[in-house]
Amino acid sequence: MKYRSIKGVQDILPPETFLWQFVEQTARDVFSLYGFKEIRTPILEFTELFIRSIGETTDIVEKEMYTFSDRAGRSLTMRPEGTASVVRAYIQHSLNQLPPPQKFYYMGPMFRYERPQKGRLRQFHQTGVEVFGLDAPEVDAELIEMLVVFLERVGLDGLSVEVNSIGCSSCRPGYRDRLIEYLNKGVSDLCSDCQRRYSQNPLRVLDCKVPTCKEYVKDAPVILDFLCEDCKDHFNAFQSALKKLGITYRVNPEMVRGLDYYTRTTFEVTSSALGAQNAVAAGGRYDRLVEEFGGPPTPAVGFAVGMERLIALLKEKTQMPDQCPQVTFVSIGDEAREVAFQLVSRLRKEGLRADMDLRSASVKSQMRRADKVGSPVVLIIGEEEIKRGVFKFKDMKASEEREISRDELIGFLKDFFNRDG
Ligand code: ATP
Numbered sequence: 001m002k003y004r005s006i007k008g009v010q011d012i013l014p015p016e017t018f019l020w021q022f023v024e025q026t027a028r029d030v031f032s033l034y035g036f037k038e039i040r041t042p043i044l045e046f047t048e049l050f051i052r053s054i055g056e057t058t059d060i061v062e063k064e065m066y067t068f069s070d071r072a073g074r075s076l077t078m079r080p081e082g083t084a085s086v087v088r089a090y091i092q093h094s095l096n097q098l099p100p101p102q103k104f105y106y107m108g109p110m111f112r113y114e115r116p117q118k119g120r121l122r123q124f125h126q127t128g129v130e131v132f133g134l135d136a137p138e139v140d141a142e143l144i145e146m147l148v149v150f151l152e153r154v155g156l157d158g159l160s161v162e163v164n165s166i167g168c169s170s171c172r173p174g175y176r177d178r179l180i181e182y183l184n185k186g187v188s189d190l191c192s193d194c195q196r197r198y199s200q201n202p203l204r205v206l207d208c209k210v211p212t213c214k215e216y217v218k219d220a221p222v223i224l225d226f227l228c229e230d231c232k233d234h235f236n237a238f239q240s241a242l243k244k245l246g247i248t249y250r251v252n253p254e255m256v257r258g259l260d261y262y263t264r265t266t267f268e269v270t271s272s273a274l275g276a277q278n279a280v281a282a283g284g285r286y287d288r289l290v291e292e293f294g295g296p297p298t299p300a301v302g303f304a305v306g307m308e309r310l311i312a313l314l315k316e317k318t319q320m321p322d323q324c325p326q327v328t329f330v331s332i333g334d335e336a337r338e339v340a341f342q343l344v345s346r347l348r349k350e351g352l353r354a355d356m357d358l359r360s361a362s363v364k365s366q367m368r369r370a371d372k373v374g375s376p377v378v379l380i381i382g383e384e385e386i387k388r389g390v391f392k393f394k395d396m397k398a399s400e401e402r403e404i405s406r407d408e409l410i411g412f413l414k415d416f417f418n419r420d421g
């Protein structure tokens with residue numbers, strides 16, 4: 001084998017691609033019910049964009065970005081997430097001038113230099129949404145509802161929703177100081193990453209997955225006790241909106257997110273099948289980011305779904321049928337082969353998946369192939385059939401054979417597949 005794909009970067013092959021298409025189409029359908037429109041932003045952006053939004057001391061920026069200099073010596077990065085680019089596009093194209101709110105969804109590959117393992121890749125895919133221009137807490141609840149509807153519709157169960165508020169620029173600093181004070185007493189118990197980071201970005205320590213850190217932060221002060229009145233009201237109203245929508249959730253005061261741009265609402269959705277450490281989807285509010293990027297003050301909220309994790313869960317229970325030709329021609333002799341060749345073309349234009357064996361194979365081997373690919377209908381033509389203007393029609397499932405005249409072929413096939421679904 002001369003070439004192999006890069007570690008942590010995967011090929012997605014059929015029939016799994018059918019499952020991807022199904023999940024992506026379901027996302028499009030559900031999101032559009034809630035008024036979201038697709039936005040497509042580039043994979044390459046100036047590195048600065050991600051440093052400024054995600055945050056200098058986050059895992060993503062510190063050690064996970066695919067950053068390189070292009071031929072003009074500019075520092076570029078392959079996007080590690082979607083929000084920063086959508087915010088850039090929102091400002092760059094003055095999308096705030098359209099009537100609010102603006103609701104966008106995106107889907108596509110993201111790149112992070114992580115240690116490849118189950119559920120953790122270097123090229124992975126996210127489907128995400130962003131809402132601009134609304135700070136109403138009902139929006140946050142609606143987003144979670146939409147996420148749950150989507151995940152249920154694709155067939156995921158055992159979902160749990162965890163929510164938290166991480167405050168705003170007026171109340172978080174007070175909490176941050178208290179947290180540093182608490183962490184300071186036990187620094188030596190923290191992992192090396194957290195030791196290095198606790199004074200710069202102490203909230204990240206709460207998000208650390210190392211068991212000793214997890215244990216130590218159990219007794220740490222929680223942000224919810226430090227929220228200012230506005231943030232408290234927002235969080236309460238958000239929760240009552242969740243209740244009105246009938247969404248079961250749990251408040252997890254330790255849940256912060258690994259990105260610095262979040263304010264107030266944060267949330268994660270996990271599936272019991274994944275294990276508690278791995279969220280299928282996560283999101284939150286980022287009311288300051290648009291302004292920090294030079295746009296007008298614009299509250300915003302969004303989430304992203306990790307597609308590989310979702311697909312891995314679905315793969316265990318959802319069997320997507322492989323798409324085989326509906327009709328396969330088997331021809332005997334040169335003349336029949338020509339007739340079949342033209343008919344395949346004709347049927348395809350009529351919207352039927354038709355195929356034939358273009359190797360010059362024996363009838364037996366053509367039949368074997370038709371059977372193997374799983375075609376429900378086989379049409380056999382030989383000299384005799386051409387002379388009489390008919391086909392031998394074989395219903396492979398029912399093992400039935402009959403003759404059909406050339407004139408009635410298309411109508412007959414359409415009826416047959418309509419009836420069979
Ligand atoms: P984690 O805490 O698991 O590292 P994260 O905070 O880095 O997640 P986000 O940046 O919020 O994750 O991304 C949202 C979702 O994208 C995650 O919940 C997960 O499903 C998925 N995701 C993140 N990183 C990867 C990866 N390296 N490989 C596959 N999926 C990923």
Ligand code: MG
Binds near residue numbers: 258
């Ligand atoms: Mg991560």
